[in-house]
Amino acid sequence: MARWTHWAPWSALAVAALVAATVSWSHAVEQPLEQGETRDVDWLAVLVGPSMGTLEPCGCAGGMLGGIDRLATAISVYRSSRSAPSLTVGAGGQLSPEAIESGVLDWQRAQLEAQYMAYDELQLDALVVSSHELALPIEIFDGTRQSYLARTPLVASNLFDGEGAPLLAPLVHQAKTGVTVLGFPKAPAQLGEGREMLEPKDALARLGELGLDLGAPGRRIVLVEGDAERAKAVGELFAPGDLVAHFGERADASATAAPLGEGAPYGGFLGARLRHVVSLRASGDNRLWEKHPVAAELIADERLVPYRGYYREFLSAYDVVAQVGDTKGPHPRGAYAGSASCQACHTDAHAIWSEGQHPHGLLTLQEDLRGGAAALVDPDCVRCHSVGFGYETGFASKAVADPMRLDPKGPLGGIGCESCHGPAAQHVVTGLAEHVQRSNAATCMQCHDVDNDPNFDFERKWPLIVHDNP
Numbered sequence: 001m002a003r004w005t006h007w008a009p010w011s012a013l014a015v016a017a018l019v020a021a022t023v024s025w026s027h028a029v030e031q032p033l034e035q036g037e038t039r040d041v042d043w044l045a046v047l048v049g050p051s052m053g054t055l056e057p058c059g060c061a062g063g064m065l066g067g068i069d070r071l072a073t074a075i076s077v078y079r080s081s082r083s084a085p086s087l088t089v090g091a092g093g094q095l096s097p098e099a100i101e102s103g104v105l106d107w108q109r110a111q112l113e114a115q116y117m118a119y120d121e122l123q124l125d126a127l128v129v130s131s132h133e134l135a136l137p138i139e140i141f142d143g144t145r146q147s148y149l150a151r152t153p154l155v156a157s158n159l160f161d162g163e164g165a166p167l168l169a170p171l172v173h174q175a176k177t178g179v180t181v182l183g184f185p186k187a188p189a190q191l192g193e194g195r196e197m198l199e200p201k202d203a204l205a206r207l208g209e210l211g212l213d214l215g216a217p218g219r220r221i222v223l224v225e226g227d228a229e230r231a232k233a234v235g236e237l238f239a240p241g242d243l244v245a246h247f248g249e250r251a252d253a254s255a256t257a258a259p260l261g262e263g264a265p266y267g268g269f270l271g272a273r274l275r276h277v278v279s280l281r282a283s284g285d286n287r288l289w290e291k292h293p294v295a296a297e298l299i300a301d302e303r304l305v306p307y308r309g310y311y312r313e314f315l316s317a318y319d320v321v322a323q324v325g326d327t328k329g330p331h332p333r334g335a336y337a338g339s340a341s342c343q344a345c346h347t348d349a350h351a352i353w354s355e356g357q358h359p360h361g362l363l364t365l366q367e368d369l370r371g372g373a374a375a376l377v378d379p380d381c382v383r384c385h386s387v388g389f390g391y392e393t394g395f396a397s398k399a400v401a402d403p404m405r406l407d408p409k410g411p412l413g414g415i416g417c418e419s420c421h422g423p424a425a426q427h428v429v430t431g432l433a434e435h436v437q438r439s440n441a442a443t444c445m446q447c448h449d450v451d452n453d454p455n456f457d458f459e460r461k462w463p464l465i466v467h468d469n470p
């Protein structure tokens with residue numbers, strides 16, 4: 001059982017005792033510390049939500065939150081802000097929803113490898129796995145974690161192998177804080193052979209039978225993948241003073257944590273994409289949850305910068321943009337024609353568009369060399385900076401003739417007419433209004449969204465590109 005050495009030793013504690021004890025602990029009175037209050041701190045934890053494929057903010061607008069290099073600084077700032085023993089716990093969910101949806105395994109592998117390497121550099125005390133990593137082909141998941149997460153225990157308290165032994169770290173005890181970390185990923189659609197996922201209650205019973213120490217009541221951090229409902233259900237298995245935080249949605253962390261019920265542990269939501277870290281301060285029976293932005297002002301930790309480059313190099317080496325090119329199939333409204341084909345009939349509109357910034361969208365990515373390689377190789381950037389990416393006949397589709405197919409200056413490079421009016425190949429032939437879409441503010445907001453352009457105002461921006469005359 002050498003692979004358990006990170007989190008040994010344990011003594012026997014039956015899970016029945018754990019559950020029964022919940023009742024008698026319920027008298028413990030929780031008085032959260034006020035913000036800024038400085039009572040003595042016994043221990044503290046820094047919690048990091050899922051990155052969802054985002055190692056860095058896109059840089060589309062100024063002052064964006066996030067970035068793995070600034071996260072590293074944030075962690076050390078909050079860990080050392082008190083002279084109390086501390087630990088850092090991360091939540092799984094290293095793949096972006098777009099990478100998962102595309103089904104392109106090289107993209108998913110690029111994200112997992114770069115982020116496992118970076119997370120190992122962060123020296124997390126525990127990383128709870130999520131259903132998305134578990135959904136990867138077993139050889140990719142196992143190969144990546146074994147190669148790149150050498151120092152970081154990967155936790156799943158409810159995942160067992162064919163013989164009933166924990167498949168990953170069932171839990172992590174950290175001696176200096178006395179804190180125990182447990183984690184409950186959701187089951188992926190396909191769990192894979194030789195793996196068994198138990199309900200949290202049954203899993204704790206199994207761990208108890210195996211003789212594992214499930215940690216001291218009030219000193220446990222439990223990460224639950226899923227919604228508040230699931231966190232609440234898992235919370236019933238734990239004690240007041242324990243923290244049961246949930247994760248997995250693409251939202252920001254909750255500002256506060258609250259008891260999940262009477263005599264129940266605290267609960268809170270860990271936000272995604274490294275935009276915030278949460279610190280948990282423990283002082284006697286008191287717990288304080290605070291959400292801190294991973295702000296643009298934080299100095300980047302240089303040790304983490306190479307992993308961004310690694311990610312882009314990987315995407316480039318495996319031609320991932322080209323692989324994603326046709327994954328959505330044909331667009332329901334037909335084929336793309338490219339902006340050049342509109343010029344003959346819509347001369348004025350074309351001239352106005354040409355003078356704006358939209359046509360240069362992909363050149364912007366070509367010039368973005370953060371980490372060493374151009375952002376042009378990152379499908380998650382290309383998606384908003386080109387025409388019809390992912391669809392057959394859109395940018396990078398095999399249906400488009402080379403060299404135009406991947407040319408940032410080609411007819412589908414940048415934000416073209418059809419980014420806003422939809423695929424219009426048929427309209428180019430017929431000139432009929434019914435074969436093309438009009439556009440409006442909602443179209444703009446598909447790209448100028450709350451993340452990428454938080455202050456977008458249609459009334460102010462539309463006049464800059466208005467082309468009312470055909």
Ligand code: HEC
Pocket residue numbers: 057058059060061364365368375378380381382383384385446447448449452453
């Ligand atoms: C959801 C759509 C979307 C995605 C995804 C996206 N961008 Fe952008 N990007 C935009 C929009 C919209 C703007 C223009 C913002 C504005 O007008 O202030 C922009 C602007 C930019 C700019 C600034 C251009 C300038 O001239 O100031 C850069 C650089 C950039 N994006 C890089 C990236 C990178 C790198 C990625 C991938 C990591 C990315 N973008 C992903 C929508 C997106």
Ligand code: HEC
Pocket residue numbers: 337338339341342343344345346417418421424425427428429430431432433434436437438
């Ligand atoms: C052969 C000439 C021709 C070409 C090429 C052409 N259009 Fe048009 N387009 C027209 C005509 C004519 C109308 C007016 C249709 C009407 O009002 O019935 C029109 C109307 C439109 C409209 C307004 C539709 C509406 O509901 O009123 C949009 C948007 C449009 N075109 C976009 C495009 C785009 C984008 C392209 C290139 C992909 C393009 N057109 C290429 C001839 C053309």
Ligand code: HEC
Pocket residue numbers: 339342343346349350351353358415416417418419420421437438439440441465467468469470
């Ligand atoms: C950034 C989004 C965007 C881009 C890019 C864009 N348009 Fe438009 N277009 C609009 C919006 C919004 C309107 C106004 C609402 C409408 O009529 O659909 C419009 C209106 C039009 C109209 C109708 C004008 C009228 O009043 O009859 C035509 C024709 C048109 N665009 C053609 C083009 C062509 C050709 C291109 C490329 C050279 C292009 N547009 C690029 C968003 C866009």
Ligand code: HEC
Pocket residue numbers: 357358360361362364365383384385386415419420439440441443444445446447448458461462464465
């Ligand atoms: C397909 C994604 C996409 C759509 C849809 C889109 N934009 Fe953009 N927009 C971008 C990107 C990306 C940039 C930055 C281009 C660059 O500089 O590389 C941008 C830049 C701009 C700019 C110049 C920078 C600035 O903020 O002044 C304006 C203006 C603008 N967009 C207005 C609009 C309006 C209005 C609409 C809707 C009618 C719209 N955009 C729809 C992606 C989009």
